[in-house]
Amino acid sequence: MDLTFTPQEEKFRSELRGWLDANIPETWKDLRFWRGISDDEGFELRRDWERRKYEAGFAGIAWPTEYGGRGGTPGMKAIYDEEMALARAPQSANGLGLTFLAPTVMAIGTDQQKRDIIGPMLRNDVIWCQGFSEPGAGSDLAALRTSGVLDGDEYVVNGQKIWTTNAMHGDKLFTLVRTEPGSQAHRGISMLLIDMHQPGVETRPLRQISGASEFGEVFFTDARVKASDCLGGIGNGWKTAMLLLSFERGASGISQYTNYRRGYDEIAAAARKLGRDTDPTLRRELASRLVELECLRYHAMHVLTQVEQGRDLGSESSITKLQWSEAYQKLFETFDHLLGLDGVVAAPVDGLDLASLQFEAFWTRSVTIWGGSSQVQRNIVAERVLGLPR
Amino acid sequence: MYFALTDEQRALAETVRDYLADRFDLTAVRAVFEDAAGDGHPAELWKAFGEQGWLAALVPEDNDGLGLGLVDAQVLARAFGAGAVPGPWLPTVLAGEAVRLAGSAAQRAAVLGPLAAGELVATVALRAPGGAFDASGVGVTAGADARLTGTASPVEYPAAARVVVVAATEPDGGVGLYLVEPTGPGVTVTAHESYDGTTRLGALTLAGAAAERLPGSSAAVLADLNRRGAVLAAADLVGIARSTLTRTVEYDKTRVQFGRAVGSFQAIKHALADLHVAVLMAEHAALYAAHAVDLALPDAELAVAVAKAKAGDAAERATGAMIQYHGGIGYTWEHEAHFFYKRAKRLLGSFGDVGQHLDRIAAPGAVLATAAVRQAQRAQRVQTSRGGTRLSAPP
Structure with missing residues (x-):
C-alpha cells in the first residue's frame, strides 16, 4: 500500500492549483451565477475558459504530446480531476469529445482524422x-x-x-x-x-x-x-462504439467523490442550521451516505492502481458507475428527507437558500439512466464479472 | 499510488486458502460446529497456525514475531472468514496487540514470544454484557490494590485461554488493561451456549481477582484495541461475504428451475450484481482501514467505522442471500449456509454493530463538520499527500 503521489505529480498539483486559483472568478463558484445567465452565455463562458486552460497547458493531461496533450501519468490525470472539482471549475464544454472521441481517434483514426479532429477539439474550436x-x-x-x-x-x-x-x-x-x-x-x-x-x-x-x-x-x-x-x-460502427465507450474506464471516481462530498457537506451543514442534526434517524442516514461516498473514494484509488499497473479493467466501469450513481442519488434522497414539505418550496427555508441543492436533487434522477442504466450495468456485472448465464 | 495487496500478501492469502482446502474444509468446520460440548479448538489446526506464522504477524521481530502490519493481519482474517474457520485466532492476536501496545518489556517478552509460536492461547474481555465497545461499556472495576471485580461477556474462548486481557475502570475514573489468569482464584468462567458453532463463547466473572496491569494502558489504548478488533472483524466479515457470494453464484449457475439455470433470471442476477458491488466496496474499506490504522492516517477513525459498517452490512446481505438464492436447501441444517450466516451475526455485533459505527461517523465534529474544519482537513491532506480526509474534529 502506498497512497502517495510522486513528487513530480505533486508538483503538477500545485502548478494546476495555482493556475485555477488565479483563473476562476469567485462568482463562478456559486451555482446561482450559472443559473442566472442564459444557456448560451454560460456555454460561451465555459468554452472560452476551457480554451485558456488549454493554452496554459492544462488539457489532455495524460494524452501523448504529439496530440497536444501534456504526456502526464494516470496519477496526474486523477489529480487534475480532483483539483478541477475542488476548485469548482466550470464543466467542460467538450466533455464527450475529450473523454470518448479523442482517444478513439488516437487508437483507430486515419492520420488525416487525427490531424483534423484532435487539435481543434482541444482548442474548443469544434464542439x-x-x-x-x-x-x-x-x-x-x-x-x-x-x-x-x-x-x-x-x-x-x-x-x-x-x-x-x-x-x-x-x-x-x-x-x-x-x-x-x-x-x-x-x-x-x-x-x-x-x-x-x-x-x-x-x-x-x-x-x-x-x-x-x-x-x-x-x-x-x-x-x-x-x-x-x-x-x-x-x-464497423458497433465495434467502434464499443471501443469508444470503453474509454469511460479512465475512472472519474475521484472527481465524482470530490463533487458529491461537497454536496454531502452542504447537506450536513443545512441539517445543522435547520436543527435537524440531532434527529437520530437522519444522523444514521447521513452517516450511511458518507460510508458509500468513502467507499467510492477507495474504489477510485483501486481503479487508478489498476490503470497504473497496466491491468485490463474489464467491466470495472460498470461497477464504478453503479457505485457513484446510486450513492449520489441516495444522498439527495436524504436531502429530501431532511427538508420534508419545505423541499417543494423554492423560497429559502429558515433563511437558508437551498435552491442549488434542490435543483441538483432533480438531476440525480438522471444519473442512474444515462450512460447505461443501472439495470443494464447490473446485467453486465452479473454476466461478465460473475459469469451468470444470459 | 498503490492501493492493493502486494505479491507477498496475495501469496499469504493463497497459502491459507490452500491449507484450508487440503486440511480444514467445511466438513472439518461442521465437526467443530456440531460438537457443542467440545472446546471448539482443534489442536492440529492451532499447531498449523503457529507453524505457518499466522499468529506471529503482528508480533514485533524483537519478540520473535514477523513484525508485519494490520494490512497483513486483515489478509489472514479475511481468509479465515471465507473458510468459517474456528479457533481463537482473533482473540489471541488482539490480546497480543494489547501487550505490544501497553505492556512492559518483561510482559512483552513473557507473552508475545509464546503467543507468536502458537504456544499461548489468549483472549480479550473488553465489555460488559450489553455494553458498547468503548470505555463506557467496560463492566469490570479495578480496586486500589489492582484486584478486579465485575463481569465481561461474551468473551471468545475463555476456557481455552491461558491469559485474558481485561479492561477495567480504575479508581481515578480512567481505564486500564490487565492480564488475568482464568484459572486463578476469584475468576469464574461460564460457558455460553451459542448459535455460532465456529467459536466458543463464555462469561468471565471476577471477584477480587489478582491481575497484572499493563503499564502503558489507558482509555486511548482501549480505543485503539477496539479499532484493531473492528478492522479484523470487518475483514472476517468481508471474507464471509465474498465466500458466500461466490458459493451462491456457483450454485445458481447450475440449479435448474423452469427449464433454465436460476442464475439466468434477472431478479437473481441483479440482486447478486448489487451484492458484488457491495462486497467489493467492503473489501476496499477493510483494506483502507487497516492501512489507515497502520500509518495512523488522520482519517483512521472514520475509516474503521466505514469498514465495520460496510462489511457488516455486506455480510448480513450476502449470508441472507446465500440462504435465499439456494432456496429450501439453504435453510437446512445439512447445508453450510448457516455456518456463515451465524458467524456473520456474531461478528456484526463484535467491536460495534452497524448502528454504533454510523453513530460514530455522525458524532459532532465528524460528519457534521463545519466548512472551516473541512478546509483545515483539505490543507492537511495536501500536506500528507495520503489521499485521506480527516473527519473527527481536532481536539
Missing part, C-alpha cells in the same frame, strides 16, 4: 456531440434506425437522435448510422462524423424535470456527410 440514442433505441442501442444511403461519395442521412448533450451548442456529431439498408442489430452500422451546421440538421432542446435543458434532440432530413468522414470504417 463535439454524441449521436447514439434514439427514441426507439435507448438501452437497446442496436435497435437504432437512423439511416445513411450512399450517394456518390457522400451518405445521405435521415432519422432522429435524442438525449444529445450540448445539442444546441454543438458543431459536429459522432453518430451511429445504419449504412447498410435492411441490416439488423449490431451489423451494418457506421460511425459517421456529421457537420451540424447544415440545412439537413435541426436541433431542439429537451426540457428536463429540473426545468433545465442539458440534453436535446437532433433531426436529420437528407443531411449529408462525406463517406471518408467515417471513424473505424464503414460497417
Whole structure:
C-alpha cells in the first residue's frame, strides 16, 4: 500500500492549483451565477475558459504530446480531476469529445482524422456531440434506425437522435448510422462524423424535470456527410462504439467523490442550521451516505492502481458507475428527507437558500439512466464479472 | 499510488486458502460446529497456525514475531472468514496487540514470544454484557490494590485461554488493561451456549481477582484495541461475504428451475450484481482501514467505522442471500449456509454493530463538520499527500 503521489505529480498539483486559483472568478463558484445567465452565455463562458486552460497547458493531461496533450501519468490525470472539482471549475464544454472521441481517434483514426479532429477539439474550436440514442433505441442501442444511403461519395442521412448533450451548442456529431439498408442489430452500422451546421440538421432542446435543458434532440432530413468522414470504417460502427465507450474506464471516481462530498457537506451543514442534526434517524442516514461516498473514494484509488499497473479493467466501469450513481442519488434522497414539505418550496427555508441543492436533487434522477442504466450495468456485472448465464 | 495487496500478501492469502482446502474444509468446520460440548479448538489446526506464522504477524521481530502490519493481519482474517474457520485466532492476536501496545518489556517478552509460536492461547474481555465497545461499556472495576471485580461477556474462548486481557475502570475514573489468569482464584468462567458453532463463547466473572496491569494502558489504548478488533472483524466479515457470494453464484449457475439455470433470471442476477458491488466496496474499506490504522492516517477513525459498517452490512446481505438464492436447501441444517450466516451475526455485533459505527461517523465534529474544519482537513491532506480526509474534529 502506498497512497502517495510522486513528487513530480505533486508538483503538477500545485502548478494546476495555482493556475485555477488565479483563473476562476469567485462568482463562478456559486451555482446561482450559472443559473442566472442564459444557456448560451454560460456555454460561451465555459468554452472560452476551457480554451485558456488549454493554452496554459492544462488539457489532455495524460494524452501523448504529439496530440497536444501534456504526456502526464494516470496519477496526474486523477489529480487534475480532483483539483478541477475542488476548485469548482466550470464543466467542460467538450466533455464527450475529450473523454470518448479523442482517444478513439488516437487508437483507430486515419492520420488525416487525427490531424483534423484532435487539435481543434482541444482548442474548443469544434464542439463535439454524441449521436447514439434514439427514441426507439435507448438501452437497446442496436435497435437504432437512423439511416445513411450512399450517394456518390457522400451518405445521405435521415432519422432522429435524442438525449444529445450540448445539442444546441454543438458543431459536429459522432453518430451511429445504419449504412447498410435492411441490416439488423449490431451489423451494418457506421460511425459517421456529421457537420451540424447544415440545412439537413435541426436541433431542439429537451426540457428536463429540473426545468433545465442539458440534453436535446437532433433531426436529420437528407443531411449529408462525406463517406471518408467515417471513424473505424464503414460497417464497423458497433465495434467502434464499443471501443469508444470503453474509454469511460479512465475512472472519474475521484472527481465524482470530490463533487458529491461537497454536496454531502452542504447537506450536513443545512441539517445543522435547520436543527435537524440531532434527529437520530437522519444522523444514521447521513452517516450511511458518507460510508458509500468513502467507499467510492477507495474504489477510485483501486481503479487508478489498476490503470497504473497496466491491468485490463474489464467491466470495472460498470461497477464504478453503479457505485457513484446510486450513492449520489441516495444522498439527495436524504436531502429530501431532511427538508420534508419545505423541499417543494423554492423560497429559502429558515433563511437558508437551498435552491442549488434542490435543483441538483432533480438531476440525480438522471444519473442512474444515462450512460447505461443501472439495470443494464447490473446485467453486465452479473454476466461478465460473475459469469451468470444470459 | 498503490492501493492493493502486494505479491507477498496475495501469496499469504493463497497459502491459507490452500491449507484450508487440503486440511480444514467445511466438513472439518461442521465437526467443530456440531460438537457443542467440545472446546471448539482443534489442536492440529492451532499447531498449523503457529507453524505457518499466522499468529506471529503482528508480533514485533524483537519478540520473535514477523513484525508485519494490520494490512497483513486483515489478509489472514479475511481468509479465515471465507473458510468459517474456528479457533481463537482473533482473540489471541488482539490480546497480543494489547501487550505490544501497553505492556512492559518483561510482559512483552513473557507473552508475545509464546503467543507468536502458537504456544499461548489468549483472549480479550473488553465489555460488559450489553455494553458498547468503548470505555463506557467496560463492566469490570479495578480496586486500589489492582484486584478486579465485575463481569465481561461474551468473551471468545475463555476456557481455552491461558491469559485474558481485561479492561477495567480504575479508581481515578480512567481505564486500564490487565492480564488475568482464568484459572486463578476469584475468576469464574461460564460457558455460553451459542448459535455460532465456529467459536466458543463464555462469561468471565471476577471477584477480587489478582491481575497484572499493563503499564502503558489507558482509555486511548482501549480505543485503539477496539479499532484493531473492528478492522479484523470487518475483514472476517468481508471474507464471509465474498465466500458466500461466490458459493451462491456457483450454485445458481447450475440449479435448474423452469427449464433454465436460476442464475439466468434477472431478479437473481441483479440482486447478486448489487451484492458484488457491495462486497467489493467492503473489501476496499477493510483494506483502507487497516492501512489507515497502520500509518495512523488522520482519517483512521472514520475509516474503521466505514469498514465495520460496510462489511457488516455486506455480510448480513450476502449470508441472507446465500440462504435465499439456494432456496429450501439453504435453510437446512445439512447445508453450510448457516455456518456463515451465524458467524456473520456474531461478528456484526463484535467491536460495534452497524448502528454504533454510523453513530460514530455522525458524532459532532465528524460528519457534521463545519466548512472551516473541512478546509483545515483539505490543507492537511495536501500536506500528507495520503489521499485521506480527516473527519473527527481536532481536539
